[in-house]
Amino acid sequence: MTDDTRNQRxxxxxxxxxxxxxxxxxxxxxxxxxxxGLSDEQATTRPDGLPHSVAQLVAHVNWWNRWMLDIIEMGQAQPYPKHAADTWPDVQPSDWPRVKNEFYELLARIDPHAARPDLSNPVNHEETIGELLADMALHTAHHFGQVVTVRQALGAWPPPGGGDTW
Incomplete structure (x- = not known):
């Protein structure tokens, strides 16, 4: 098998x-x-003992996904936030539909990048497009594990769409 074939696979x-x-x-x-199945109120409620609501977690994921997509799509490094708190927007109940829709819009922007032939090209100092996409996926999965924990603490798990309960 040639290197080219291996790379294509x-x-x-x-x-x-x-x-x-x-x-x-x-x-x-x-x-x-x-x-x-989350109401605006449930999505923005922070359970006792937990640092964030579902809406805050999703807004944080949105912040980073948007930042990384901007790097990938513009092909140049973006300024890193000065403080971690800058990436945790405040979310009110009336904001939840917008935050949720933005998450899905950003997710749709990610899809076409998975099949790019230039995933090994650097775009952010030494990071490649593929590395940024992998970072985005891992970061999203990490915080969605927290979404499940918050929903469990709220008594809002499993969702109507189903979910593991064991």
Whole structure:
């Protein structure tokens, strides 16, 4: 097998895997199910003992996904936030529909990048497009695990779309 063939197979495998990492599937409950059935009030309620609401977690994921997509789509580094708090927007109950819709809009922007032939090209100092996409997927999955925990603490799990309860 040639290096070119190996690279093409790796590229195809990554292109098939990436949407699963963002959306869930066999390894974890999908993001659509994780967010389904939440009222504006539930989404913005921070349970006692937990640092964030579902809406805050999703807004934070949106902040970083937008930042990384801007780097990928503009092809140049973006300024890093000065403080972590800058990436945690305040979310009111009336904001939840917008925050949720923005999450899905950003997710749709990610899809076409998975099959790019230039995933190994650097775009942010030393990071490549593929590395940024993988970072986005891992960051999203990490915080969606927290979404499940918040929903469990609220007594709002499993969602109507289903979810593991064992």
């Amino acid at each position: 790796s590229q195809l495998a990554f292109a098939r895997l990436l949407p699963k990492l963002f959306r869930g599937g066999q390894a974890f409950v999908g993001v659509e199910a994780s967010l389904s």
